[in-house]
Amino acid sequence: MEAEYDAIILGAGAAGLAAGLYTGRAMMKTLILESMGTGGQLLITDLIENYPGFPEGVHGQALAKMMEIQTTRFGPTIEYAEVEAVEDLEKKVKVVRTYDKRYTTKTLIIATGGAHNKLGAAGEDTFAGKGVSYCAVCDGNFFRGQDVMVIGGGDAAMDEGYYLSGIVNSVTVAHRRDELRATKVLQERAFKSPKFKWLWSHVVEEFVGNEALEGARVKDLKTGRVYTYPTAAAFIYVGFHPNSDFVKGMLDMDALGHIHSDLHMRTKLPGVFACGDVRAESTRQLGSAVGDGITAALAAFHYLSL
Numbered sequence: 259m260e261a262e263y264d265a266i267i268l269g270a271g272a273a274g275l276a277a278g279l280y281t282g283r284a285m286m287k288t289l290i291l292e293s294m295g296t297g298g299q300l301l302i303t304d305l306i307e308n309y310p311g312f313p314e315g316v317h318g319q320a321l322a323k324m325m326e327i328q329t330t331r332f333g334p335t336i337e338y339a340e341v342e343a344v345e346d347l348e349k350k351v352k353v354v355r356t357y358d359k360r361y362t363t364k365t366l367i368i369a370t371g372g373a374h375n376k377l378g379a380a381g382e383d384t385f386a387g388k389g390v391s392y393c394a395v396c397d398g399n400f401f402r403g404q405d406v407m408v409i410g411g412g413d414a415a416m417d418e419g420y421y422l423s424g425i426v427n428s429v430t431v432a433h434r435r436d437e438l439r440a441t442k443v444l445q446e447r448a449f450k451s452p453k454f455k456w457l458w459s460h461v462v463e464e465f466v467g468n469e470a471l472e473g474a475r476v477k478d479l480k481t482g483r484v485y486t487y488p489t490a491a492a493f494i495y496v497g498f499h500p501n502s503d504f505v506k507g508m509l510d511m512d513a514l515g516h517i518h519s520d521l522h523m524r525t526k527l528p529g530v531f532a533c534g535d536v537r538a539e540s541t542r543q544l545g546s547a548v549g550d551g552i553t554a555a556l557a558a559f560h561y562l563s564l
């Protein structure tokens with residue numbers, strides 16, 4: 259059986275669009291399947307200051323549009339449908355199913371990304387991008403020299419909190435337990451830093467402010483006291499969930515469902531690649547998602563040339 263496509267790319271975020279740009283230019287017949295809107299996480303990102311080539315920064319939606327135009331110019335088509343299942347991944351011709359269609363392809367590039375878990379506090383959406391953030395590396399610089407909070411007690415909270423401590427005046431960690439979950443070495447590093455303050459056994463119930471975030475309404479779980487803790491920013495680290503359910507059990511994954519791929523973005527199955535935020539080794543940065551997508555496309559091209 260002949261496959262309809264040389265490459266099917268799942269997800270039209272930064273990684274998927276970059277992959278499509280390269281498969282398109284390599285003359286591979288390419289389909290990109292996207293369940294929401296072209297751009298993925300870019301669509302909910304305001305100003306991006308750390309993507310090379312834009313000294314004044316670039317707005318997420320504008321960049322997504324530019325990437326879409328550039329990619330489709332070289333041939334790939336984008337269809338809007340949620341991928342519900344993939345089959346025959348170990349075979350030469352792989353099958354992708356959406357609600358009402360079935361597609362076949364020689365290579366499959368999984369670029370379905372993921373999303374940060376929300377805290378669920380009141381005002382979280384209102385102040386997202388105005389002080390509430392899920393990425394210190396992305397937004398820390400907007401709060402240079404100011405007092406900020408980190409919410410969570412795992413590795414990501416400690417790692418990103420430490421990153422922030424080099425930029426801001428102080429980092430207050432609010433954690434619902436009275437001990438951290440993070441690995442010991444990350445805990446020790448934070449405990450030693452004079453920049454860290456600790457709100458143990460505290461939960462954030464609400465984010466408050468006017469135009470921008472000014473504070474968090476916190477509850478001390480031991481005493482029941484609720485009060486406003488002033489802060490210019492709140493960085494939330496309560497998990498990240500990758501969009502990988504449709505390949506569960508077929509590919510190697512970490513405990514949270516991030517797909518393992520090697521330096522060429524190859525998964526354990528020949529002709530199947532994973533790139534961007536959905537992969538376990540991702541730095542979850544735009545630049546690296548783009549780089550991953552390019553690497554996956556070139557690896558897919560080499561796979562077909564064998």
Ligand SMILES: Cc1cc2nc3c(=O)[nH]c(=O)nc-3n(C[C@H](O)[C@H](O)[C@H](O)COP(=O)(O)OP(=O)(O)OC[C@H]3O[C@@H](n4cnc5c(N)ncnc54)[C@H](O)[C@@H]3O)c2cc1C
Nearest residue numbers: 269271272273293298299341370371372396534535542544
């Ligand atoms: C608010 C915010 C701010 C950020 N700021 C920065 C920043 O300043 N600098 C920086 O470097 N990075 C930043 N990031 C991170 C950066 O945006 C991501 O690392 C990058 O966009 C990930 O791209 P991706 O293509 O791997 O995944 P995504 O952008 O998540 O794209 C995946 C796509 O796959 C689609 N999809 C998922 N499941 C399916 C399915 N079953 N079928 C079909 N389609 C599917 C989704 O709809 C989505 O469009 C930020 C992220 C957020 C959320």
